[in-house]
Amino acid sequence: MREPGRSDGAIRPGIAAGALRPWCSNRCGGVLQLPFLDACALGGSGTGIARGRRGCGSLRSAGGVVTHVVFVGLGFGGLYTLRRLVDGAVAGLRVTAIDRRDRFVFTPLLYEYLVGELAADVVAPPYAELVPEGVELVTDEVRSIDVRARTIQLAGGRTLTFDVLVLSPGSVPAFHGVEGAETEAVPFYSLSDAERLRIVLDTGAWARGGLPACVVGGGVVGVELAFALAERLERGGAGPRATEQPSVIVLEALDEILRGVTPQMRRMVKKKLARRGVQVRTGVRVLEVAPHAIVFRSGDRTERVEAAAIAWAAGIRVNPLIERLPAERHGNHGVRVERTLQLPGYPHVFVLGDAIAYPGRVMGEPLPDTAQAAVQEAEVCAANVRSLIENGLPREHFRFSNLGMFLRVNRHEAIADIKGVVVDGVVASLARQAAYVVRLPLWALRTAAIRQWLGLEEAEEVEVRRERRRAA
Incomplete structure (x- = not known):
């Protein structure tokens, strides 16, 4: 029997009693098991993640259990994971998304906003336009996270509980x-x-x-x-x-x-x-x-x-929320995670974006703090959250693939390093614009960016119209 009050043995909000199973088909001891927190889901030792076979349980049951997934931070990692997960139509899913800001920032295009080339609503669209319908959007600052008790304390006084946490709070200037x-x-x-x-x-x-x-x-x-x-x-x-x-x-x-x-x-x-x-x-x-x-x-x-x-x-440093996690730190580069992007010892917590140092048990080269890395992580994270909910066991491993880098010079000129091939000028600029426009989260944003790049629509005029709408 577990001690009274221990969070790892309590039935948490969002997990109905029907989700608890009286025995484990993988013979983990014949005791009551919490979904995805039994010995098999923890690799038998409670410190790792079992791979290659089905886990002992899932977050769903035949009784239609509702799983509460909470996202903290809606940068590239958080937002793109959220959109992929919700688009996947996972049954019995309740999603809450928290960010202290009300706008997403496509940071690689922030220079275009600075010089007046792209409008603010293209570079930094409101979350209200990006978060899928049915997701609860909370604009507030997270004060603390207890990954053991599965609670989140907000600055506004609200306390949230979660079944699965996707943590991508970004970084802060150093x-x-x-x-x-x-x-x-x-x-x-x-x-x-x-x-x-x-x-x-x-x-x-x-x-x-x-x-x-x-x-x-x-x-x-x-x-x-x-x-x-x-x-x-x-x-x-x-x-x-x-x-x-x-x-x-x-x-x-x-x-x-x-x-x-x-x-x-x-x-x-x-x-x-x-x-x-x-x-x-x-x-x-x-x-x-x-x-x-x-x-x-x-x-x-x-x-x-x-x-x-x-x-x-x-430079940047790790968000203070990450510094307080019960996890192994790697200098200023965040925490170590499993290759499934789960926090070691806490398989219900996924970490991505600038909060990650490196994936895997062996220390490697820190992942770059770039949008490219976060977008790749989002694809794996969404698949693994879905797999955890449906099957009790994430299956995808994250492997970063460096597709190259772009460096903007001006409106018509850039420098690109694509797989070791360095080009500059108009060709590099067009390649950069194409690479970023396809990654904008909405078709309306892509269309607006192309129109403003081609000069069919002036960013300053768009800004003036936006200010008039706000004043009306």
């Missing part, structure tokens, strides 16, 4: 303890970040040509952001380019920008940045971010640079 960075610098990970940066640029000394903009971080986000800032300056017809100052300064702590890309791609990027008046400083350590100024150390010298705007793209 400010590395730099004084003033969190308050004075503008990160670039959400629509509100991009809107804030647009306001700063349009109303500050940068737009008048007085001061440069600084980007902290020379990874993919920082470099694409530098290109976007230079493009926005060119479109405005003003800026520091008329003086001896660079238009944009990129500050990178390492000796090279774009760590991890091929040398050929890095050389292309450097040439294109230089042509657009972007200065790259490597091997620098940022010490302080002040209003309209940044202090950093380069070699033996400490420098202070006046800046109209300071954008922060110096």
Whole structure:
């Protein structure tokens, strides 16, 4: 007998008494078993996931048990898993989706919004338009998750219980303890970040040509952001380019920008940045971010640079919700999960997106924190949640396939590395647009993006109409 009050032995909300079975067909001891938490579903030891044969139980029974699946976080991993799962028409399914924001952000296209190429409703459509009918959408912040008791506490005071949890809360900017960075610098990970940066640029000394903009971080986000800032300056017809100052300064702590890309791609990027008046400083350590100024150390010298705007793209860290999970961490790269994307020891919890370090029992190369990885995870996660509910045992293993990378330069130019083949110019730009447009979650969004890219519809006009509708 289990001790009174132990959550692993109680009949939880959402699991009817009829779902409990008096014996196990796989001879796990002949005692009452909770669905998918018996010894077979846990691989016999309670620490792993059995594979290759049917589990002892499922979340459904002949009596029509309702299974409550809760999604925490609706980024690429969470939203795409949700849409695939609901489209699969699993019977007896109740779904709740929680996110603190009211909009999904297609982050690879956030640069297009910054330069006015795509409208906000294309890059960041409301969740109300994306979440399938019948799903309860909750806009609130999650305060805590108890994976043992299967409860979620929301900031608004509500407590939710779940049978299956899909956890994809995303990440948060890493400010590395730099004084003033969190308050004075503008990160670039959400629509509100991009809107804030647009306001700063349009109303500050940068737009008048007085001061440069600084980007902290020379990874993919920082470099694409530098290109976007230079493009926005060119479109405005003003800026520091008329003086001896660079238009944009990129500050990178390492000796090279774009760590991890091929040398050929890095050389292309450097040439294109230089042509657009972007200065790259490597091997620098940022010490302080002040209003309209940044202090950093380069070699033996400490420098202070006046800046109209300071954008922060110096990496991300794991969401605090993930830090509190009873799971093995891997530095700043999230938690280890099973190859089925389940949390070890908690087969009712699936983790994906930036929250994952690497799948499998043997430590490997951390998964990239990219939309590409999250979309691939979503396909496996949806299949495994469905299999867990219907059969009691997930069957799909996740294997990341790197399809390449794109780096936007401007509206008509990009650099692409596809399976080791590096191309640039218009061809790369068209390939990038095609790759992203097919991944937009709705056909209406794809059509709108194509129309705005082709110039058949101006993003600014769409924004004006949106503001008028909101004001009406």
